[in-house]
Amino acid sequence: MKLSRRRPWIWAAIPAFAGLFFILVYPEPSAAVPAFARKYGVKCYSCHTMPPALNKTGYMFKRLGYRMPPDEMDGTKPAPKISELDKAISWNLGNAVALLAQGSFSADKTGGEEASSKSSFNLDKALVFAGGALPQTNFSYFVEFKLFEDGESGIGQASVAYTGGRANSSFFGKAGRMLLQEGEGTRAAMMFNLFPEASTLLTAGSPVNFSLDQAPVGVGGGYTWASPYFKQVLGLSAKVTNGLNADGSEILFDSQRNSKDFWFDADYWFGPDGGVTFMTYNGRKDQVQNQGTPDEFTYRPTIQRYGLFGNYLFFDKLDLLGGYLRSRDDWKDTLNGATTAFTVNGYRGEADYYLQRGFAVMGRYDRLSQTIAGEPAARTTAWAVGAQKALTELGNVILRATYSHEHNTDPVSGSVTTDNLFKVDLRLMW
Amino acid sequence: MQRTFQAMMLGLASIVLALVAQESNVVLPQDKGPDKIDVSAYPAEIQKDYKLFSSKCSKCHTIARPINTLMSRDEWERYVKRMMHKPNSGISESQGKEIFAFLMHDQINRKDKNPKAFFRALSDEEIEKLKTQK
Numbered sequence: 001m002k003l004s005r006r007r008p009w010i011w012a013a014i015p016a017f018a019g020l021f022f023i024l025v026y027p028e029p030s031a032a033v034p035a036f037a038r039k040y041g042v043k044c045y046s047c048h049t050m051p052p053a054l055n056k057t058g059y060m061f062k063r064l065g066y067r068m069p070p071d072e073m074d075g076t077k078p079a080p081k082i083s084e085l086d087k088a089i090s091w092n093l094g095n096a097v098a099l100l101a102q103g104s105f106s107a108d109k110t111g112g113e114e115a116s117s118k119s120s121f122n123l124d125k126a127l128v129f130a131g132g133a134l135p136q137t138n139f140s141y142f143v144e145f146k147l148f149e150d151g152e153s154g155i156g157q158a159s160v161a162y163t164g165g166r167a168n169s170s171f172f173g174k175a176g177r178m179l180l181q182e183g184e185g186t187r188a189a190m191m192f193n194l195f196p197e198a199s200t201l202l203t204a205g206s207p208v209n210f211s212l213d214q215a216p217v218g219v220g221g222g223y224t225w226a227s228p229y230f231k232q233v234l235g236l237s238a239k240v241t242n243g244l245n246a247d248g249s250e251i252l253f254d255s256q257r258n259s260k261d262f263w264f265d266a267d268y269w270f271g272p273d274g275g276v277t278f279m280t281y282n283g284r285k286d287q288v289q290n291q292g293t294p295d296e297f298t299y300r301p302t303i304q305r306y307g308l309f310g311n312y313l314f315f316d317k318l319d320l321l322g323g324y325l326r327s328r329d330d331w332k333d334t335l336n337g338a339t340t341a342f343t344v345n346g347y348r349g350e351a352d353y354y355l356q357r358g359f360a361v362m363g364r365y366d367r368l369s370q371t372i373a374g375e376p377a378a379r380t381t382a383w384a385v386g387a388q389k390a391l392t393e394l395g396n397v398i399l400r401a402t403y404s405h406e407h408n409t410d411p412v413s414g415s416v417t418t419d420n421l422f423k424v425d426l427r428l429m430w
Numbered sequence: 431m432q433r434t435f436q437a438m439m440l441g442l443a444s445i446v447l448a449l450v451a452q453e454s455n456v457v458l459p460q461d462k463g464p465d466k467i468d469v470s471a472y473p474a475e476i477q478k479d480y481k482l483f484s485s486k487c488s489k490c491h492t493i494a495r496p497i498n499t500l501m502s503r504d505e506w507e508r509y510v511k512r513m514m515h516k517p518n519s520g521i522s523e524s525q526g527k528e529i530f531a532f533l534m535h536d537q538i539n540r541k542d543k544n545p546k547a548f549f550r551a552l553s554d555e556e557i558e559k560l561k562t563q564k
Contacts, residue, residue: 041458041461042490042491043489043490045489046489046518055518057518071512071515071516072511073515074515230515233517273518273520393492
């Protein structure tokens with residue numbers, strides 16, 4: 001069999017899956033434990049409602065530079081310093097490295113001008129994670145290496161951080177490639193959730209090719225305050241990252257445009273596991289308009305996002321999530337025409353019900369109303385339902401089935417497409 | 431060819447890392463013990479508390495861990511409070527009291543009668559030592 005030179009991931013995937021097979025049949029009962037769970041001898045549910053959705057502990061763990069929030073912080077004596085957290089735990093490779101693989105079966109039916117119907121078995125992703133705190137220092141690091149995801153391999157994230165202060169009042173600075181919108185935010189604002197994809201509201205692209213779903217290179221910082229026993233948590237974060245090129249790719253090296261993107265997020269967690277998030281993004285990028293036609297020209301729109309999100313977990317069972325995102329991008333049809341605006345008012349609602357630990361059913365609905373230059377609104381609606389069950393007590397092997405429907409009206413051309421996707425996936429983390 | 435070689439090396443490296451990761455798993459002696467208790471002889475109220483204990487205390491760690499650990503009253507009180515105050519424990523104050531009631535009843539009526547069958551709680555330093563030995 002001749003393998004294409006364009007698919008070197010296949011060569012990486014073969015030994016990786018041989019390893020996966022070995023690990024699955026290896027008789028050690030605690031074999032499939034991801035790095036952080038291994039490090040602390042806990043289950044995934046310590047930090048996730050179900051992986052990868054973070055709970056308040058997981059959020060704090062990340063904000064403290066991958067250090068476990070102390071459980072005796074009663075406010076009567078000074079909270080421990082960041083460098084004192086987990087100081088008895090030494091660094092080793094097993095506590096720092098984790099692997100994730102996901103395969104799926106999907107059946108996809110699209111309608112519209114290019115209608116199609118297809119089904120396939122897929123290797124969705126194979127990722128290596130390395131992360132954690134450097135013991136007895138204030139430094140931490142996180143790397144996500146994609147052995148394979150969406151036909152690509154390479155570094156997904158790589159950042160180094162310094163976290164100072166104490167567990168109840170800390171600050172951090174970090175630099176590297178990091179997700180623009182991720183675990184920074186309460187659960188309704190997180191990209192990582194119980195569905196295979198993030199909410200349409202968070203991932204939707206605009207006519208100027210911008211999406212919050214990206215991992216740019218830059219620097220960031222933040223401040224975290226916590227009341228005794230972390231009953232209330234306030235997290236403020238900001239990032240300055242490289243901007244984007246005209247084709248939507250990231251500016252990695254020198255740019256005459258000197259384009260930078262700014263992102264800010266404020267989270268407030270309250271109660272057992274609820275919170276609200278305000279986020280905003282502001283950036284500029286080159287946009288090639290009417291590409292390939294005699295009317296082609298380039299302009300520099302300003303891109304803005306403002307979002308408000310919230311969630312509350314009732315009775316440790318029912319998690320209700322909601323969010324609003326306002327988008328505004330400069331828009332220009334012709335070189336000498338007026339600059340108008342592309343605006344979106346988007347809403348999302350989601351209900352996740354945890355039938356038991358490691359078993360959840362979920363449903364969500366997204367609605368986006370998009371307008372260009374005062375034209376009638378084009379609507380995009382998306383809904384999805386699903387269920388997922390952890391196959392191990394630790395929560396590190398998860399079987400999930402989802403059905404999603406999207407009705408999308410292109411705000412520029414007015415064309416309508418529909419997409420119905422049924423997907424069953426199996427995720428292994430160890 | 432070079433890219434293929436690099437990709438293969440990466441794949442092989444992932445296996446090594448996975449195996450190293452396996453070897454680093456921490457299993458406390460308590461985790462290897464029984465994960466159930468026959469509570470049929472316990473008072474009805476304590477049997478109810480046992481159910482709550484099994485449900486809440488298995489969220490983050492094995493239920494075998496507390497079942498096979500010996501502690502004094504003060505130590506149990508401290509540990510229950512610590513667990514209660516984890517940001518996502520889902521254990522309310524009244525539930526914490528019920529869990530403590532069960533643990534104390536079990537300590538006195540089962541563990542104290544045969545302490546050699548159980549393990550005392552390990553400190554962070556002792557757990558680290560255990561990992562090093564492994």
